[in-house]
Amino acid sequence: MQYEEVATTQDGNLVINVGPQHPATHGVMHLVITLHGETILNVQPHLGYIHRSIEKMCESLSYRQFIYSTSRMDYLSSHINNHGCALAVEKGLQVEVPERAKVIRVLMDELTRIASHVLWWGAMAMDVGALTPFFHAFRERELINDIMEETCGARLTMNYMVPGGVMFDLHPNFVKKVKEFVAFFRTKIDEYDTLVTYNVIFQERMKNVGVISAADAVSFGCTGPVLRACGVKSDIRKLAPYDGYEKLNFEEPLETAGDSYARYLVRMRELRESLSIIDQLIDNIPEGEFQAKTKAVLKLPKGEFYSRVETARGEFGVYIISEGGLTPYRIHFRSPGFANLSCLNHIAKGQKIGDLVAMMGTLDLVIPDIDR
Amino acid sequence: MISLEHISQSIHEALSASLNSTLVLLIEMAIAGVLVIALFAVLGLVLVFMERKVSAYMQIRLGPNRVGYKGFAQTAADTLKLLIKEGLTPDGADKFLFNLAPLLVIIVAMLIMAPIAFTKGFQLWDINIGVLYVSAVSSIGVIGILMAGWASNNKYSLLGAMRSGAQIVSYELSAGLSVLTIVILVGSLSINDIIASQQNGWWIFKGHIPVLISFVIFVIAVTAETNRAPFDLAEAESELTAGFHTEYSGMRFALFFLAEYVNIFIVCAIGATLFFGGWMPFHIGSWEAFNHVMDFIPGIVWFFGKVFALIFLIMWFRWTFPRLRVDQLLNLEWKYLLPIAMFNLLLTTVMAITGFYFK
Numbered sequence: 001m002q003y004e005e006v007a008t009t010q011d012g013n014l015v016i017n018v019g020p021q022h023p024a025t026h027g028v029m030h031l032v033i034t035l036h037g038e039t040i041l042n043v044q045p046h047l048g049y050i051h052r053s054i055e056k057m058c059e060s061l062s063y064r065q066f067i068y069s070t071s072r073m074d075y076l077s078s079h080i081n082n083h084g085c086a087l088a089v090e091k092g093l094q095v096e097v098p099e100r101a102k103v104i105r106v107l108m109d110e111l112t113r114i115a116s117h118v119l120w121w122g123a124m125a126m127d128v129g130a131l132t133p134f135f136h137a138f139r140e141r142e143l144i145n146d147i148m149e150e151t152c153g154a155r156l157t158m159n160y161m162v163p164g165g166v167m168f169d170l171h172p173n174f175v176k177k178v179k180e181f182v183a184f185f186r187t188k189i190d191e192y193d194t195l196v197t198y199n200v201i202f203q204e205r206m207k208n209v210g211v212i213s214a215a216d217a218v219s220f221g222c223t224g225p226v227l228r229a230c231g232v233k234s235d236i237r238k239l240a241p242y243d244g245y246e247k248l249n250f251e252e253p254l255e256t257a258g259d260s261y262a263r264y265l266v267r268m269r270e271l272r273e274s275l276s277i278i279d280q281l282i283d284n285i286p287e288g289e290f291q292a293k294t295k296a297v298l299k300l301p302k303g304e305f306y307s308r309v310e311t312a313r314g315e316f317g318v319y320i321i322s323e324g325g326l327t328p329y330r331i332h333f334r335s336p337g338f339a340n341l342s343c344l345n346h347i348a349k350g351q352k353i354g355d356l357v358a359m360m361g362t363l364d365l366v367i368p369d370i371d372r
Numbered sequence: 373m374i375s376l377e378h379i380s381q382s383i384h385e386a387l388s389a390s391l392n393s394t395l396v397l398l399i400e401m402a403i404a405g406v407l408v409i410a411l412f413a414v415l416g417l418v419l420v421f422m423e424r425k426v427s428a429y430m431q432i433r434l435g436p437n438r439v440g441y442k443g444f445a446q447t448a449a450d451t452l453k454l455l456i457k458e459g460l461t462p463d464g465a466d467k468f469l470f471n472l473a474p475l476l477v478i479i480v481a482m483l484i485m486a487p488i489a490f491t492k493g494f495q496l497w498d499i500n501i502g503v504l505y506v507s508a509v510s511s512i513g514v515i516g517i518l519m520a521g522w523a524s525n526n527k528y529s530l531l532g533a534m535r536s537g538a539q540i541v542s543y544e545l546s547a548g549l550s551v552l553t554i555v556i557l558v559g560s561l562s563i564n565d566i567i568a569s570q571q572n573g574w575w576i577f578k579g580h581i582p583v584l585i586s587f588v589i590f591v592i593a594v595t596a597e598t599n600r601a602p603f604d605l606a607e608a609e610s611e612l613t614a615g616f617h618t619e620y621s622g623m624r625f626a627l628f629f630l631a632e633y634v635n636i637f638i639v640c641a642i643g644a645t646l647f648f649g650g651w652m653p654f655h656i657g658s659w660e661a662f663n664h665v666m667d668f669i670p671g672i673v674w675f676f677g678k679v680f681a682l683i684f685l686i687m688w689f690r691w692t693f694p695r696l697r698v699d700q701l702l703n704l705e706w707k708y709l710l711p712i713a714m715f716n717l718l719l720t721t722v723m724a725i726t727g728f729y730f731k
Contacts (some may be wrong), residue, residue, distance in 0.1 A: 016527045024610050038531070038698050127610045129601060129695025135431035195692075201602055202694045353531070354697045357611050 027367030224314025532615025
């Protein structure tokens with residue numbers, strides 16, 4: 001696509017390029033913004049700066065291998081991405097995953113959700129100008145990373161979920177450390193609330209900003225906290241439970257306002273829900289195998305397989321078309337970030353430029369997830 | 373006990389003994405100039421280091437701790453780096469204005485230093501309209517910021533500069549009005565008179581609620597005037613990268629940076645002078661022994677103690693609060709602070725006429 005490098009439009013409005021390198025975009029994203037004074041007239045995202053064609057690459061990787069490349073998409077919820085892919089492959093293989101593996105997967109998913117939301121909380125506070133929460137957020141995230149490192153051997157791109165279960169058994173310290181973390185983190189969520197949530201300036205910045213109606217959110221394909229902030233039940237863990245989520249007792253946080261503050265509150269409540277899920281499971285990890293017996297070389301039967309999971313950002317879908325060979329014929333990922341980004345222009349029109357940054361914060365955009 | 377007043381007086385006498393009065397004045401001006409520049413450099417080093425340590429303390433980090441003893445030489449090393457760095461001028465920038473802007477900002481910061489009384493008899497310029505002079509000169513600084521934003525030929529800089537212009541011009545009003553409450557109570561614009569009036573108690577204690585209100589307004593307004601968070605819209609780094617000084621590098625950037633910290637020092641010095649008695653020690657009514665002990669602490673310690681306490685307060689704001697939006701910022705000033713400050717001024721006037729304050 002060609003566009004002219006223009007300073008002003010004919011009406012005297014200012015055109016500024018935010019990104020590809022800009023502190024607000026949290027990655028290489030490029031927004032072309034038309035401004036009238038401080039008011040936004042139009043936001044045009046330009047994607048493709050870190051496109052790695054992961055979907056095409058997956059076509060030449062085996063069913064065991066391609067899962068690892070999905071850790072590099074939404075790097076903040078790599079466990080959950082891996083989980084979605086593993087589920088799709090298991091659907092094709094017709095493998096029954098052992099109970100222990102299911103519980104481990106759910107535990108890891110929820111820890112990842114907490115880590116992701118905590119980082120989002122810090123980054124979003126930074127977007128509205130408060131720098132301190134970022135460091136507090138990293139203190140807690142670091143503990144989760146330490147837990148992950150012990151069990152999975154990695155801190156960011158876990159590659160822990162494999163078709164049929166998980167790659168290794170839990171580390172002996174896992175249960176103890178997770179319990180310590182949960183107890184510690186419960187006190188810290190209250191601290192988050194006093195530091196940011198109840199702050200008057202923060203609430204003023206968030207309320208009635210970036211409002212999206214439920215109908216619009218659905219038509220843009222928004223999922224996750226963005227859609228739940230409009231009052232639409234959309235949690236895949238509730239709608240189409242996988243790996244034992246149906247047995248757990250947790251709430252789906254819903255808000256109705258649809259503004260930035262509602263999205264913020266939904267995520268903050270999700271943190272508490274994730275903690276309660278971990279509480280329910282951490283003492284009841286069943287004994288047994290952590291991985292089902294699968295063949296060394298996986299082959300999916302001819303057909304189409306789709307699975308979906310709830311990542312920290314929304315619905316993540318994996319669509320595999322198999323011709324019966326060693327590698328998938330075609331793979332498509334439905335990434336939550338791409339759909340959530342598409343509503344940006346809709347909600348940003350008429351708002352101030354400072355709020356655009358806050359809105360992008362509450363959409364929780366992870367750029368490698370948008371540009372796969 | 374060594375007193376700064378005695379030192380300055382003895383220098384004056386020693387010079388007068390051997391030289392004629394014009395030469396004495398010239399030499400004294402040179403000494404004062406060198407002292408101010410030295411104070412600038414020291415303030416820059418100390419305040420930047422303090423900000424980094426305060427922020428580190430609030431952000432559960434250690435802060436600079438490698439260069440020098442506990443990191444004390446960190447700012448000196450940074451300054452050295454900035455000195456030997458190339459100062460880029462972007463293509464299409466207005467070269468003259470681009471180079472002039474940081475100088476203007478720093479000169480304004482230097483000028484405001486003149487009437488500040490550091491301790492008894494230690495003041496560069498005992499001007500009888502000291503407070504008015506400070507408010508007047510500090511308004512010039514915004515021209516430098518607007519100049520920098522315009523001359524950079526960068527849209528982020530321009531947006532930052534325009535924000536800064538609107539912000540500083542608005543908040544100067546309520547800062548001025550809250551300064552006026554003290555001027556009305558004292559009946560003089562001279563900094564020395566204002567300090568002398570607080571011999572028996574600082575205005576923050578003597579002045580009832582109106583002075584408390586005006587102190588709160590003063591702190592909010594000067595935080596905005598110095599472009600500090602939560603009013604740092606001019607350089608909002610998550611929105612405008614670095615705002616009006618996006619294009620500046622090397623020593624020109626350092627001048628903006630230094631001017632920011634010196635401005636903080638100056639507004640806090642004014643705040644300490646107006647509300648906390650400048651170099652006046654803390655006295656409690658008729659507690660002779662206590663007052664005597666307090667008198668023993670030199671005025672310069674009192675002055676810097678108060679100023680740094682206020683600076684810490686302003687730094688605390690920066691590392692706690694999120695940033696306001698530009699329309700909220702102007703609403704806060706025009707719809708809330710300014711009416712309150714005006715009403716408060718009226719209240720103070722009534723208080724001053726009736727003499728209803730602790731004497």
